[in-house]
Amino acid sequence: xxxxxxxxxxxxxxxxxxxxxxxxxxxxxxxxxxxxxxxxxxxxxxxxxxxxxxxxxxxxxxxxxxxxxxxxxxxxxxxxxxxxxxxxxxxxxxxxxxxxxxxxxxxxxxxxxxxxxxxxxxxxxxxxxxxxxxxxxxxxxxxxxxxxxxxxxxxxxxxxxxxxxxxxxxxxxxxxxxxxxxxxxxxxxxxxxxxxxxxxxxxxxxxxxxxxxxxxxxxxxxxxxxxxxxxxxxxxxxxxxxxxxxxxxxxxxxxxxxxxxxxxxxxxxxxxxxxxxxxxxxxxxxxxxxxxxxxxxxxxxxxxxxxxxxxxxxxxxxxxxxxxxxxxxxxxxxxxxxxxxxxxxxxxxxxxxxxxxxxxxxxxxxxxxxxxxxxxxxxxxxxxxxxxxxxxxxxxxxxxxxxxxxxxxxxxxxxxxxxxxxxxxxxxxxxxxxxxxxxxxxxxxxxxxxxxxxxxxxxxxxxxxxxxxxxxxxxxxxxxxxxxxxxxxxxxxxxxxxxxxxxxxxxxxxxxxxxxxxxxxxxxxxxxxxxxxxxxxxxxxxxxxxxxxxxxxxxxxxxxxxxxxxxxxxxxxxxxxxxxxxxxxxxxxxxxxxxxxxxxxxxxxxxxxxxxxxxxxxxxxxxxxxxxxxxxxxxxxxxxxxxxxxxxxxxxxxxxxxxxxxxxxxxxxxxxxxxxxxxxxxxxxxxxxxxxxxxxxxxxxxxxxxxxxxxxxxxxxxxxxxxxxxxxxxxxxxxxxxxxxxxxxxx
Ligand code: ZN
Ligand code: ZN
Ligand code: FE
Numbered sequence: 152x153x154x155x156x157x158x159x160x161x162x163x164x165x166x167x168x169x170x171x172x173x174x175x176x177x178x179x180x181x182x183x184x185x186x187x188x189x190x191x192x193x194x195x196x197x198x199x200x201x202x203x204x205x206x207x208x209x210x211x212x213x214x215x216x217x218x219x220x221x222x223x224x225x226x227x228x229x230x231x232x233x234x235x236x237x238x239x240x241x242x243x244x245x246x247x248x249x250x251x252x253x254x255x256x257x258x259x260x261x262x263x264x265x266x267x268x269x270x271x272x273x274x275x276x277x278x279x280x281x282x283x284x285x286x287x288x289x290x291x292x293x294x295x296x297x298x299x300x301x302x303x304x305x306x307x308x309x310x311x312x313x314x315x316x317x318x319x320x321x322x323x324x325x326x327x328x329x330x331x332x333x334x335x336x337x338x339x340x341x342x343x344x345x346x347x348x349x350x351x352x353x354x355x356x357x358x359x360x361x362x363x364x365x366x367x368x369x370x371x372x373x374x375x376x377x378x379x380x381x382x383x384x385x386x387x388x389x390x391x392x393x394x395x396x397x398x399x400x401x402x403x404x405x406x407x408x409x410x411x412x413x414x415x416x417x418x419x420x421x422x423x424x425x426x427x428x429x430x431x432x433x434x435x436x437x438x439x440x441x442x443x444x445x446x447x448x449x450x451x452x453x454x455x456x457x458x459x460x461x462x463x464x465x466x467x468x469x470x471x472x473x474x475x476x477x478x479x480x481x482x483x484x485x486x487x488x489x490x491x492x493x494x495x496x497x498x499x500x501x502x503x504x505x506x507x508x509x510x511x512x513x514x515x516x517x518x519x520x521x522x523x524x525x526x527x528x529x530x531x532x533x534x535x536x537x538x539x540x541x542x543x544x545x546x547x548x549x550x551x552x553x554x555x556x557x558x559x560x561x562x563x564x565x566x567x568x569x570x571x572x573x574x575x576x577x578x579x580x581x582x583x584x585x586x587x588x589x590x591x592x593x594x595x596x597x598x599x600x601x602x603x604x605x606x607x608x609x610x611x612x613x614x615x616x617x618x619x620x621x622x623x624x625x626x627x628x629x630x631x632x633x634x635x636x637x638x639x640x641x642x643x644x645x646x647x648x649x650x651x652x653x654x655x656x657x658x659x660x661x662x663x664x665x666x667x668x669x670x671x672x673x674x675x676x677x678x679x680x681x682x683x684x685x686x687x688x689x690x691x692x693x694x695x696x697x698x699x700x701x702x703x704x705x706x707x708x709x710x711x712x713x714x715x716x717x718x719x720x721x722x723x724x725x726x727x728x729x730x731x732x733x734x735x736x737x738x739x740x741x742x743x744x745x746x747x748x749x750x751x752x753x754x755x756x757x758x759x760x761x762x763x764x765x766x767x768x769x770x771x772x773x774x775x776x777x778x779x780x781x782x783x784x785x786x787x788x789x790x791x792x793x794x795x796x797x798x799x800x801x802x803x804x805x806x807x808x809x810x811x812x813x814x815x816x817x818x819x820x821x822x823x824x825x826x827x828x829x830x831x832x833x834x835x836x837x838x839x840x841x842x843x844x845x846x847x848x849x850x851x852x853x854x855x856x857x858x859x860x861x862x863x864x865x866x867x868x869x870x871x872x873x874x875x876x877x878x879x880x881x882x883x884x885x886x887x888x889x890x891x892x893x894x895x896x897x898x
Pocket of ligand 2: 307326
């Protein structure tokens with residue numbers, strides 16, 4: 152008899168029924184059980200039968216599973232006379248929780264099959280699809296430990312649930328039109344299909360509806376209806392930040408956007424992230440309203456990922472015939488606060504909506520939509536959340552203890568590490584708001600329980616005024632464990648190294664908006680020589696004075712004015728009103744509200760302001776995104792020469808004053824910054840003999856800059872590490888913090 156332990160994503164993906172099927176097919180007797188952290192099989196049969204069974208186990212595993220390790224030991228035979236799935240017995244060990252999975256093709260087919268008993272059932276799911284992380288209380292993954300525990304199964308569902316032949320054998324969220332959860336409208340009597348039809352009516356007439364999804368509420372409206380989108384902007388107080396759009400299907404995506412094969416794979420994957428796609432030029436039959444993503448040459452696009460989404464787009468025999476093929480689907484949250492997940496919150500926040508469509512399957516953990524861009528035809532994760540969290544990444548840690556790395560202040564995600572696994576949370580958001588701190592604290596508790604990790608070290612940023620640092624201090628005190636603080640940009644570089652499975656020395660280039668430097672100034676244009684243990688700041692972009700406090704992070708004209716040092720030119724270029732410029736001049740002359748900064752993010756803001764592209768950002772990264780959009784309109788090539796960033800800024804200013812083409816100048820800026828970066832890397836490499844460069848920080852989300860910089864560095868014979876599935880922005884630094892802690896034994 153063999154004892155087989157299977158590690159990996161083997162829970163909530165139909166693994167036990169699969170094992171039972173291949174056991175029966177191979178005439179194997181024994182049992183299979185969920186152990187919480189792994190699946191354990193006792194298998195008895197002939198030598199050949201066991202061999203085939205083991206081979207089927209690896210080759211035929213369910214599509215959504217991922218086997219990471221199989222341990223096999225031989226034991227004396229017992230008296231098995233059949234093959235059984237036995238009750239889950241919880242054991243301690245590494246835990247793999249499945250992320251939520253988009254509705255699968257089989258369920259989609261049944262959803263629209265009038266002869267199926269789940270015809271038009273908004274919660275249809277199976278062992279290969281449906282919610283997982285967001286409805287899970289504890290491991291092991293069984294119905295009584297999910298949001299589904301309050302719904303007794305009807306007779307037919309129970310039969311499927313207990314039948315190894317069924318696609319829903321052991322599918323925890325199983326329900327049907329006769330049992331389980333139901334959709335309904337808040338403040339109305341409409342339920343079930345009537346509620347969905349009513350929502351279709353409102354949306355096709357240009358209305359706005361809040362819709363409860365997998366990981367939170369969305370706010371939806373017709374993406375081709377300018378005034379609906381405008382009303383949504385005004386209600387959400389979100390003047391220009393791009394909205395994501397959910398398209399009915401791939402064909403409708405292709406009418407509006409350019410879709411590469413690689414992008415299509417991710418867009419249509421079981422994770423169903425938002426993918427940033429290049430938009431077709433106007434006049435090519437496009438009709439998405441201009442105010443969905445103003446002045447940006449790309450659009451955040453996703454496909455329906457729940458049965459409810461499918462029914463909103465297509466409801467057979469409904470009176471609404473021409474339902475829009477694209478809906479704005481933006482996270483349902485007041486600005487700066489995490490996405491709403493319950494009806495009370497929805498009631499409070501979505502008063503401006505014409506209807507609120509909700510349901511009674513409780514969301515236990517928030518998970519915003521994941522957002523992904525593509526750089527050089529490879530994915531570049533911007534927000535790693537629904538569909539990806541909490542899949543761990545492997546890191547061969549020298550020390551084996553568990554860590555809570557609390558992450559950064561903006562775009563926060565946190566990370567729990569245990570043994571060689573780093574589990575990052577879904578997206579939490581910007582923790583500057585106290586309501587977000589609360590959500591962060593609760594999410595940490597939930598993930599700690601779920602993954603059964605009790606941190607022995609807490610890691611955080613060095614910033615003295617981050618809320619995340621205050622929370623990390625509080626948690627480390629409460630747990631009575633050491634707290635370890637890591638420089639922001641070093642954490643960026645470590646996260647990039649970890650993602651690339653790289654150990655050893657690198658030249659680390661961290662360009663971002665802001666981070667607390669070791670000398671108390673603002674860093675954000677850093678060149679490190681570093682490894683997992685330690686770092687030195689080997690070079691940085693020329694420091695400048697950032698005057699105006701928090702405002703200077705949004706108002707690029709302020710940075711531009713101080714970089715120019717000449718307020719007559721600033722007035723000439725109409726960078727801001729006379730009063731504003733006088734105010735800024737006063738601050739600089741009297742050294743008031745001034746900090747020293749090397750932030751490359753702010754240099755992008757300043758250049759965008761000088762070129763008249765964006766004086767003030769209404770959302771983070773707006774100026775940089777618009778600058779890139781403009782630069783991409785230029786097809787000019789430059790033979791860039793080495794310039795320090797201050798010289799480069801002067802050159803941009805002169806070109807602007809000479810009336811040169813704005814697109815070309817924007818392109819020139821990207822080329823020159825890439826050249827500067829590559830040359831510094833080359834010099835550092837010559838000095839240290841290090842042949843690998845790691846690029847990280849939010850600025851490298853700019854695909855034009857990332858691509859140019861990588862090319863120029865590679866041309867110099869150096870290897871470049873970049874991000875793919877871990878964000879280059881602050882959403883990635885929790886990994887870096889965890890890795891630093893794992894390399895510094897302090898317990
Ligand atoms: Zn399914
Ligand atoms: Zn049922
Ligand atoms: Fe950063």
